Amino acid sequence: MIALLLVAQAQLFSDANAAYLSGDVPRATAAYEALVAEGVASPALETNLGTAYLRQGKRGLAALHFERALFLDPADDDARTDLVELRRGNVDKLEGESEEGSSETLSRVLAPLPGSAAAVGFLLLWIAGWSLLGVRFLRPERAGVVGWAIVSFALSGVCALVTFGAAQGRKIALERGVVVAQSAAAREGPREQAVSHFEVHEGTTVRVEDEEGSFRRVKLANGLTGWVPAGAVEMVVPKSWSGGSSAPPASRAAAE
Amino acid sequence: MLKRIGSALLFALLVSGKVSAAPAAQAADVELFASTDTNEVEVDGTLMLRIVANYLSRGDPGQLQLPAFSAFDVVSTSSQEQLSYQFASGAPAFRRTVTTTLALTPKREGDAVIEPAHLSWNGRTYATQPIRIKVLPVGRKPSARAQRQRQPNPDPFAGLGSMQTDPFGDVHPGQRDVLLVAQVDNERPFVGQQVTYSLYLLSRVNVGNVENSQQPKLDNFWAEDLEAPQQLTPQARILDGVPYQGYLLRKRALFPLRAGKAVIDPAEVQIQTGFGMLFSRGSVKRASQPITLDVQPLPPGKPPGFDQGNVGQWQLSASAEPLDPAVGSPVTLRIVVSGYGNVRDLRLPKPPKIDGLRAYDATTSDKEVVDKGLINGTRTIEQLLVPERTGVIQIPALAVDTFDPVQKQYKTLRTEPIDLRVGPSAAGAAAAAPLAQNLLASGGMRPIRLHLSEARLSAPPWSRPWFLPLLLLPPFGLAVLIGASRARRMLQTDPQQRRVRLARSAASKRLRGAQELLAKNDAAAFYAEIGRALTGYLADKQGIAAAGLTRDELLLALTGRGHPEETAKRLVRILDDCDRARFSPFASEAPAREAMLGRAETVLGELDRA
Numbered sequence: 001m002i003a004l005l006l007v008a009q010a011q012l013f014s015d016a017n018a019a020y021l022s023g024d025v026p027r028a029t030a031a032y033e034a035l036v037a038e039g040v041a042s043p044a045l046e047t048n049l050g051t052a053y054l055r056q057g058k059r060g061l062a063a064l065h066f067e068r069a070l071f072l073d074p075a076d077d078d079a080r081t082d083l084v085e086l087r088r089g090n091v092d093k094l095e096g097e098s099e100e101g102s103s104e105t106l107s108r109v110l111a112p113l114p115g116s117a118a119a120v121g122f123l124l125l126w127i128a129g130w131s132l133l134g135v136r137f138l139r140p141e142r143a144g145v146v147g148w149a150i151v152s153f154a155l156s157g158v159c160a161l162v163t164f165g166a167a168q169g170r171k172i173a174l175e176r177g178v179v180v181a182q183s184a185a186a187r188e189g190p191r192e193q194a195v196s197h198f199e200v201h202e203g204t205t206v207r208v209e210d211e212e213g214s215f216r217r218v219k220l221a222n223g224l225t226g227w228v229p230a231g232a233v234e235m236v237v238p239k240s241w242s243g244g245s246s247a248p249p250a251s252r253a254a255a256e
Numbered sequence: 257m258l259k260r261i262g263s264a265l266l267f268a269l270l271v272s273g274k275v276s277a278a279p280a281a282q283a284a285d286v287e288l289f290a291s292t293d294t295n296e297v298e299v300d301g302t303l304m305l306r307i308v309a310n311y312l313s314r315g316d317p318g319q320l321q322l323p324a325f326s327a328f329d330v331v332s333t334s335s336q337e338q339l340s341y342q343f344a345s346g347a348p349a350f351r352r353t354v355t356t357t358l359a360l361t362p363k364r365e366g367d368a369v370i371e372p373a374h375l376s377w378n379g380r381t382y383a384t385q386p387i388r389i390k391v392l393p394v395g396r397k398p399s400a401r402a403q404r405q406r407q408p409n410p411d412p413f414a415g416l417g418s419m420q421t422d423p424f425g426d427v428h429p430g431q432r433d434v435l436l437v438a439q440v441d442n443e444r445p446f447v448g449q450q451v452t453y454s455l456y457l458l459s460r461v462n463v464g465n466v467e468n469s470q471q472p473k474l475d476n477f478w479a480e481d482l483e484a485p486q487q488l489t490p491q492a493r494i495l496d497g498v499p500y501q502g503y504l505l506r507k508r509a510l511f512p513l514r515a516g517k518a519v520i521d522p523a524e525v526q527i528q529t530g531f532g533m534l535f536s537r538g539s540v541k542r543a544s545q546p547i548t549l550d551v552q553p554l555p556p557g558k559p560p561g562f563d564q565g566n567v568g569q570w571q572l573s574a575s576a577e578p579l580d581p582a583v584g585s586p587v588t589l590r591i592v593v594s595g596y597g598n599v600r601d602l603r604l605p606k607p608p609k610i611d612g613l614r615a616y617d618a619t620t621s622d623k624e625v626v627d628k629g630l631i632n633g634t635r636t637i638e639q640l641l642v643p644e645r646t647g648v649i650q651i652p653a654l655a656v657d658t659f660d661p662v663q664k665q666y667k668t669l670r671t672e673p674i675d676l677r678v679g680p681s682a683a684g685a686a687a688a689a690p691l692a693q694n695l696l697a698s699g700g701m702r703p704i705r706l707h708l709s710e711a712r713l714s715a716p717p718w719s720r721p722w723f724l725p726l727l728l729l730p731p732f733g734l735a736v737l738i739g740a741s742r743a744r745r746m747l748q749t750d751p752q753q754r755r756v757r758l759a760r761s762a763a764s765k766r767l768r769g770a771q772e773l774l775a776k777n778d779a780a781a782f783y784a785e786i787g788r789a790l791t792g793y794l795a796d797k798q799g800i801a802a803a804g805l806t807r808d809e810l811l812l813a814l815t816g817r818g819h820p821e822e823t824a825k826r827l828v829r830i831l832d833d834c835d836r837a838r839f840s841p842f843a844s845e846a847p848a849r850e851a852m853l854g855r856a857e858t859v860l861g862e863l864d865r866a
Contacts, residue, residue, distance in 0.1 A: 010708055020704055040708070040710060041710065041711050042709055044705040044708055044709050047704070048704040051701060052704075054701065072711040072713075078705065082701055085701055115716055115718075116716050119723070120717055123723070123726060123727065127726075127730050130731055130734055131730065134734050134737055137738060137741070167718055170716065
């Protein structure tokens, strides 16, 4: 059954590619979206979908799917190149001291870390170190195991650092969003009547800090912060990918 | 001066092959042409051959070398020379025309050729093209077409540069002294076919200068300048019996872009009349008449893939050099399209990819010259090819579909396949040294991917519920291990030692029991319990069985174990007091009992410290 499903998905992907190459971009986009709706998580699918949206002039959705491709595979060179190319044409040009730029850079640096492997390694080495100490306690004549225990703890420390870095990178990624509306007024509060001091435009990457009603509090890389309609900003990591943890911090806390 | 030559008659002559021009004369000061009055003649008939040399600058006319006439006999020869020298607007205009006329009679029937004539002038040699003549048998008349053409030999240059061909036959100036006339040579061209637009000024008063020339917009045409004279050159002309001077102001080649009616708006100029500044009579403004062209669409029957821009009389050729390259050495493939038409609108097929040849980006260059009033264009495509294997590699034939507006038919131009005989490269030579620079700028979108690679989406281990407990388990386990070990060690100690260690706590426990008895006012049990607390302590801690000893023996045993004698005596007194109180018929008072309890605790403390 699963094999049949995989074959059907591959066939749909091929059909979408054929439609794209023949110039029928809307049909290709619909087919790619159908695969996404089926729960297929693939860097290639997200990259192709981003490219198709870009061909249709939908820069925000294109940026969103390139970001998703990079979340799935931080080493995806195609998605990274396309995203850089897309951002050259963004309406929003950020000026001023970069507050969040470093976090994005940090996220890009941390994302490729083998967090899961490091976590498992940390756990195994941690257990091994304590086990060796237990051996030393039970068999005092085996003094050599203390050295091995120290080595295990040292290695587990390295793995712990990598795990911590990966966890931080994932945390940053879970808070990332992309403006998908052509433009949206950023307001001082989560109300339509609140004063707006600036606008954000499609394709701009933001950090979603909070959610209140139908508004999300977003922070730009240069520190500009405002409340925008929730529909104007799409989270890079959908809930289905993160086990429901992609909601903004406040709402996650509320949910907990 | 050559640019000023151009007329429909000349164009027709060129197309019919009756006028041949020296190719090298295009951009020179000499033009050499040969023409015949017919291309069919009987064996005993005659035909007239005219060789015309036009000199556009002064100097020795050079030596004209007549053809060999291997198929003809020369019946007569005559030559005439015409010089014109005009001075207008302060600049001289020179023209010399030498016309050599020969009467020829063919030697035999069949196809004959009049060989090229040659002219050496200023170190260069000009030649006419050979002319093919069909010689008919005696008694067979030339075809009607040939008969129609057989008329006084038209000088292809007659009227060019003068007003003799009468471009103003239908111009009637009336009372006007100055008028502006626009003309086209073809009012019903095909889409993409050249139309020559000329703007003339006709005046019967002296013209000093022409200013503020406003040319019409040519939105529906692709336009190229043929002539834009910087000075006015007058040509005499009689219009309706009145002498006029004609001045060419502008001549342009127009290529219609779409079918239908196309209007050329009037041109406007400001004309200064009179003689210089002293005798100036003022200025007048004149506008030409609008011209409407009926542009014909291309006829049906277009070949598949035909491009609308490929209109003209084109020739296609391809060459490669060298034809015997070594592997890794460059070969230049050159594709040339030349002819009459708008070369800039020409669309050519891309050179195909050829197995065994690495192809670099092709370069394209367009060149246009004006040849007898017509735009003559040449497109050259050069592509660098590098053989990657030895053997014969064929560059396939190339084909392009065109429409010839003169013959009104579609043509397919083809090149011949080219065989490259690729040999091995010289020993030690680089097989494929960098031969060309193909600058590839970074950037641009990446193409889509064709294979669906699914990613594994799972929560990271550190966010799993088992991660933290598993992390805390080892230290906790070790702590449990240590605790259990100590407990086991404790359980494994000697009972005697255990009694010694627990003697004080056991005695204290009994004293607490005695205190409870005190609260119950059970004096006998109280004292008995105190006695047991002390004797039990002595037995457990000191190893002295007090019950089997006299008081003196007890004193000796305690002092023998290092206890102070005073402490030992107090202990003995307490034991005696307890025995006395237990068996005395008079119960002691409560305060005395409490004092006894304090005394017992004190002596136990002293014994424990010792």
